[in-house]
Amino acid sequence: MNILLTGASKGLGLKTTQFLLKKGLTIYAISRSKTENLNELLLQYPDNLKWLHYDLADGVNVRQSIFKDWIGFDTPIHGFVNNAALAYDDLITNLNLVSLEKMYHVNVFTPLTLTKFVLRQMLLHNIKGSIIHISSISVHTGYKGLSMYASTKGALEAFSKNTAREWGEKGIRSNCLVAGFMETEMSSTLSDNQKNRIYQRTSMKQPVDVDSVAETIGFLLSDEAKSITGQNIHVDNGTI
Amino acid sequence: MKATILEVFNTIIENRGNKKLESISPEMHLKYDIGFDSLDLAELTVRIEADYDIDIFEDGIVNTVGEILKKLEKK
Numbered sequence: 001m002n003i004l005l006t007g008a009s010k011g012l013g014l015k016t017t018q019f020l021l022k023k024g025l026t027i028y029a030i031s032r033s034k035t036e037n038l039n040e041l042l043l044q045y046p047d048n049l050k051w052l053h054y055d056l057a058d059g060v061n062v063r064q065s066i067f068k069d070w071i072g073f074d075t076p077i078h079g080f081v082n083n084a085a086l087a088y089d090d091l092i093t094n095l096n097l098v099s100l101e102k103m104y105h106v107n108v109f110t111p112l113t114l115t116k117f118v119l120r121q122m123l124l125h126n127i128k129g130s131i132i133h134i135s136s137i138s139v140h141t142g143y144k145g146l147s148m149y150a151s152t153k154g155a156l157e158a159f160s161k162n163t164a165r166e167w168g169e170k171g172i173r174s175n176c177l178v179a180g181f182m183e184t185e186m187s188s189t190l191s192d193n194q195k196n197r198i199y200q201r202t203s204m205k206q207p208v209d210v211d212s213v214a215e216t217i218g219f220l221l222s223d224e225a226k227s228i229t230g231q232n233i234h235v236d237n238g239t240i
Numbered sequence: 241m242k243a244t245i246l247e248v249f250n251t252i253i254e255n256r257g258n259k260k261l262e263s264i265s266p267e268m269h270l271k272y273d274i275g276f277d278s279l280d281l282a283e284l285t286v287r288i289e290a291d292y293d294i295d296i297f298e299d300g301i302v303n304t305v306g307e308i309l310k311k312l313e314k315k
């Protein structure tokens with residue numbers, strides 16, 4: 001199985017890449033940086049891990065650079081994990097349009113364009129594929145400063161549900177994995193006090209285990225999940 | 241070229257589990273004569289693109305077999 005995954009250089013994307021490689025899948029991984037951890041994986045899995053330096057702020061060259069020149073139209077794609085994202089957080093009263101547009105390009109416009117070409121590749125090869133967007137608990141529970149970021153994830157959730165409806169009869173599935181707060185670089189700017197307040201709002205009162213999220217992505221990609229589509233699957237330590 | 245287009249049509253028709261076409265002609269309407277729905281047309285676009293590297297729907301709607309052939313000839 002060939003999986004396209006964005007944001008493989010660190011955090012959840014790195015963990016998921018590692019987990020899927022262990023399961024024997026082939027990963028087409030995208031990020032801007034080649035971190036030490038990613039490089040180790042590339043050396044460990046020279047055949048099954050392919051990496052492309054690509055900045056998702058650029059939606060224009062998706063077809064040429066990613067699908068035509070790198071993956072190749074002859075390669076079937078069985079799954080797409082839309083994981084890369086940028087979190088621009090601030091109060092709405094401070095909204096900066098340039099930053100907001102950049103975030104929408106990385107989190108929404110380019111992932112939608114990637115989905116276009118993933119679907120086309122699945123159609124070409126008759127693949128009943130699986131698409132997974134990584135969403136965030138901030139769509140469902142409000143946090144001060146996250147409204148703009150949450151709005152990009154809300155867009156993905158709406159897109160995913162409608163993708164499921166549109167392409168379900170071809171056997172193609174689309175789901176969102178709604179992650180709660182994880183200890184990654186993305187959340188590293190939060191103070192301990194802020195983090196604790198966030199964790200207090202979960203049933204389990206602790207950060208979400210990144211491995212548990214990676215495992216759930218693996219499940220949603222697999223055949224065992226073949227009847228699950230159009231859903232938001234929460235892996236969030238029970239945020240209520 | 242007509243023969244490869246017929247082959248592409250039949251791949252889509254067979255994927256649907258329907259009876260293959262014997263032949264096609266330029267005036268045939270993709271929707272009303274051949275019975276393609278919007279998802280079939282999407283699959284058609286993708287398969288023609290794979291063979292000819294041209295997106296037939298990129299600049300507007302295509303209705304008939306003849307219109308496809310014209311686009312491919314222009315290339």
Ligand SMILES: NC(=O)c1ccc[n+]([C@@H]2O[C@H](COP(=O)([O-])OP(=O)(O)OC[C@H]3O[C@@H](n4cnc5c(N)ncnc54)[C@H](OP(=O)(O)O)[C@@H]3O)[C@@H](O)[C@H]2O)c1
Binds near residue numbers: 054056082185
């Ligand atoms: N951390 C949390 O608490 C949390 C909670 C809910 C949901 N999420 C979601 O989970 C997903 C993973 O987040 P994370 O916590 O693992 O974040 P992270 O540690 O900041 O990793 C983000 C990944 O996205 C890539 N990326 C960012 N901008 C990019 C661009 N312009 N082009 C290409 N790649 C880009 C980064 O690679 P490069 O920098 O090398 O390009 C990196 O690999 C995201 O969708 C995030 O919104 C996170």
